[in-house]
Each structure stands twice: as C-alpha cells, then as structure tokens.
Amino acid sequence: MNKLLQLLLGLTVSLSTLSAQSDPTKNMWNDPAFVNSFTGSYGILSEYEPPISNDEKLVLRAVMDAIKSNPRAAIQQLEPQIKAKTSAAFDFILANLYFQEGDLRNAEKNYNKAIRKFPNFRRAYKNLGLVQVQAGKYKVAVKTISKSMELGDVDGRSYGLLGYGYLTQELYYPAETAYRQAILMNPETLDWKLGLARCLMETQRYEDAIALFDTLIKTQPNRPDFWLLQGNAYIGNDNPMAAARN
DSSP states (O other), X not given: OOHHHHHHHHXXXXXXHHHTOOOTTTTGGGOHHHHHHHHXXXXXXXXXXXXXXXXXXXXXXXXXXXXXXOXXXXXXXXXXXXXXXXXXXXXXXXXXHHHHXXXXXXXXXXXXXXXXXXXXXXXXXXXXXXXXXXXXXXXXHHHHHHHHHHTTOOOHHHHHHHHHHHHXXXXXXXXXXXXXXXXXXXXXXXXXXXXXXXXXXXXXXXXXXXXXXXXXXXXXXXOHHHHXXXXXXXXXXXXXXXXXXX
C-alpha cells in the first residue's frame, strides 16, 4: 500500500478529532484554575453584585463550613431559607452547590432566579452559561455568555465556550473569532486550537489550517492525528505530495 493511500485511509480516523470535538466543560472540575475560580465565586463582589443584609450574612456564615466540605448538606440547610425577598446572592450560591453536585436542572433554575432578582448579576450569567453548555443548550448559552462578557466578565474560557457554542451551530465566522480570542488569553488550552482548526477546515481555509497544525505539531510531535489532519489540509489545498510527505 503506497504512502498516500495509507494517509487517505488514516484521515477518516483523524478527522474525528475535529468533528467530534468534546464538550470543553467536560473536564473542567479537574482543572485547578477553574476550581479555584469557581469556589472563589462563593464570595461576594459588592460593587458588581446584590447586597446582603447583616442577618443574611449570619445565615451564610452558619452554612459556610458545609459549603466548603459538603455541598449536599449545604443545599439542605440553605434552600429552605431562600424566599422571594432574600438576596439574589443566596440563589446564586444555591445554584453553585447544585452545579457542583452535577444537578444541572436545579443549577439552571436557581441561576435564573438570581438573575431575575438582580438582572445585572454577571457571575450568575457566567455560571449559567457553563451549565447551559454542559446541558447541550448551545444557542441560549451563547446569549448567556455574551451577556456576562457585556457586563465585564471577560476571560479566555468565556471566549472558548462562546466559540464552541457557535461551532455547534455551524456558525464558523463568529466561532473562529471567539476561538482566536480564547487562544490569545489561554494559549495552553488545546480545545480552543482544535476548535479553530475545525473552523478553518470547514471553511476551506487550508493554508491557515496547515500553519495551525504546524504549531500543534511543534508542541506535540507525537500526536499522529495532528500529522494526518495537516495532511488532509494539504490535500484540500491541492498538494497531495506534501500530504504524503507528512
């Protein structure tokens, strides 16, 4: 079997790296940077978020140990104390606890309650967007994440999730733009580079894709799928001999 034929057969497998790009929220609880950021969101940023009365602060102090060590127990303690006029911060914290427990339905419900009580609650929008991506609600997640960014919560993860949300809808131009911003802010995150590669391949921007795979290959030369995907880009660019040399 000649080398070009081997390459073409291998491309079928390697393309799954892009076409079946995994949900970037899937392993976020294993990411120390995300966990530190998320657990930090149990604090209150008074200049951006709803006020808490002195009595409410006492309630939160009483459940703080459970929040840190036993989210399920904290839910049981906190939820009965939340009323229509309770600070939106309580709904937000309850939503965080449900999110930690993997209960996306109740997390989404309580983030929305927090936002209804305090419409510019930017961290509630941000975390709600994460929940919606994880739940596969990509179209609404794009709107939610965009709102959190409009309110000033801008980081690489937000841009990356925005890109992923657009990509799942086959909206390649805004997806590409978002992924490029994500890469600038989180250059070590492979998901954003693979998302950008998918955009470039889908829009037949083969020269740009070849250059991107050059970068990926330099950093991870032992990934055969990167070599094969670059070979596919060479074929798309009418250069099968370069593909065969890969």
